[in-house]
Amino acid sequence: MKKVNIISLGCSKNLVDTELLMKQLEKVGYSVEVDVENSKAKIVVINTCGFIGDAKEESVNTILEQVELKKEGKVDKIFVMGCLSQRYEPELQKEIPEVDAYFGKFDWKGILAELGKEYDEKLRNERHLTTPPHYAYLKISEGCNRKCSYCAIPIMTGEYKSRPFEEIVDEAERLAKQGVKELLVLAQDITYYGIDKYGKNRLAELVERIADIKGIKWIKLHYAYPAGFPMELLPVMRECENVCKYLDIALQHCSDHMLKQMRRGVTKQQTIDLINKIREEVPGIALRTTLMVGHPGETEEDYRELIDFVETMKFERLGVFPYSHEDDTYCDKNYKDDVAEEIKNKRAEELMERQLEVAAALNQSWIGKxxxxxxxxxxxxxxxxxxxxxxxxxxxxxxxxxxxxxxxxxxxxxxxxxxxxxxxxxxx
The missing domain is CATH 2.40.50.140 (Nucleic acid-binding proteins)
Structure with a gap:
């Protein structure tokens, strides 16, 4: 059989797309591997990420590496798909013409057509899992309707589109029958699920329904948005034994000045009230969040307020990343990238040092338990x-x-x- 190596970059949502493509390629007779170094495959598909500067750089470098292998005769065909290709296809075609074809983020049909094959609609929701067999990601929507100042994701993925409720449940049941014990439910914004399709939020109902599936021992939720958080989810998290006491909720900042600049739709007090409510309703929950430093307009005072926030709220899990100025975003059109890179990186490093102290204390409390x-x-x-x-x-x-x-x-x-x-x- 012909062999294809898919190089999957970026987030877990991208990995799900890779798994969907794998199933289609295998159906038409290809042997498919993922992220194999020194692969013997003559066809390479690169599923790119275009979220922030570092991710774009990694994607471009990966494409260039494969182009070199093509020049050496080790690769025959290079196809590029995913977020970067969706957003910058004309520029990529001009700068790296050695790539045989560029495709949008969800253009599996195009890739198959390029290989002289047809897309099988009956396999639309079936995947070849690349994760260990006991866990799998379960994507419940595509796109995003939020208007955060810094984010290019809506430009690449379009408006929010919830997957049909029963389609998700069917997939979860199929995964359970395959031996999956842990489902990692994810979307760019899980907290908007159902509003576009059903006129109301159905996240709590969906999680409760998945929790009823035999064989599913753990369910984890990623990524929640603070504005408009569905409070009816909290009793489900508290009462369903297999819904983990874990929530990934991206807060980005805490100062009212920065939250307004970022167009987050919440205030600092609303954020604090939400965190306190979640912890009150779901005792023992671990909250994971991400914070951004160096957004246009961030002052030293804003940053110090953020440090105090981290030390006070004591998040169980925390990631920090420096602001990346992205083309065509609200920031690009309305703000100047006015915080020096050196300051951004220094703030990110210092904030993680503070979190290290918080994490060390939390972990010490587990000793003997x-x-x-x-x-x-x-x-x-x-x-x-x-x-x-x-x-x-x-x-x-x-x-x-x-x-x-x-x-x-x-x-x-x-x-x-x-x-x-x-x-x-x-x-x-």
Whole structure:
């Protein structure tokens, strides 16, 4: 069979798109692999990311690397798809003409047609999972209707489009039958789910329905938006045992000045009230958030307010990234990128240093306690897994020692014996 190597860049939503394409290619007779270094495949598909400057640079560099392999005769065909291609196709065609064809973010039909094959509509929602068999991502929508000043994602993915309710449930049931135990529910904004299609928010109903599926042990939710947060979700998170006490909610900033500049639609007090309400309604919940530093107009006072916010709110999980000035966004049209790169990077580094102190204290509090851990892999002498408070790739792991073999994809009770700021150690 002909072999295709798909290089999947960017977020987990992109990975789902890669998995959908894999299924279609396999149906028409191709052998498909993902992210294989020194691959023997003569056809390469690069699923690009175009979210921020660093991601765009990585995508372009990956394309150029494959072009060099093509010049050396190691690759016959290069196809580029995804967010970067969706947004910059004319520029890419001009700058890197060695690529055989560029496609939009969701143009699987175009890729298959380029190979002389047809897209199979019956397999529209079927995927070849690239994750370990015990967990899978479940995308519930495409696009975004928010108007955040800095974000180019709506330009690339279009307006919010909820997937049909029953279609999502059917996919979740199919994944459970395949042996998936953990579903990582995600969208650019899960908290808008259903409004466009059904005229009302149906996220809580959807999560509760998925929680009823036999075999699904853990459900984690990514990525929530603070404005218009559906409060009816909180009782579901509290009462359904297999809905993890975990929520990824991107806050971006806390000062009223910056929230207005960013067009986030909330105030600092509303943000604090929401966090307190979530923690009150779902005791023991771990909140993951992302914060941005260096947005146009961010003053030293705004930044100090953000540091105080992090130290006060004590988020269980936190990521920080410097502002990236993106073409055609509200920022690009209305603001000057007026915070120096050096200052952006310094602020991001300092904020993560403060979070390190918060994380270290939180992890120390787990020592001597027992946690349920899902084992993902082995590494040297350790079995490595995650708690219900951690998602793959982005959160911390638990390194487990035992005198008996453990099974990857199974749950175990682990007593925590020691802790680092971003990892735990324990024994069965």
């Amino acid at each position: 027992k946690l349920t851990v899902l084992i993902d892999r082995t590494e040297g002498e350790f079995f490595v897994g995650r708690t219900q408070y951690d998602s793959p790739e982005v959160d911390q792991e638990v390194f487990v020692t035992t005198d008996r073999p453990l099974q990857v994809g199974e749950f175990y009770e682990v007593e925590i014996t020691s802790a680092e700021p971003f990892e735990l150690y324990g024994v069965i």
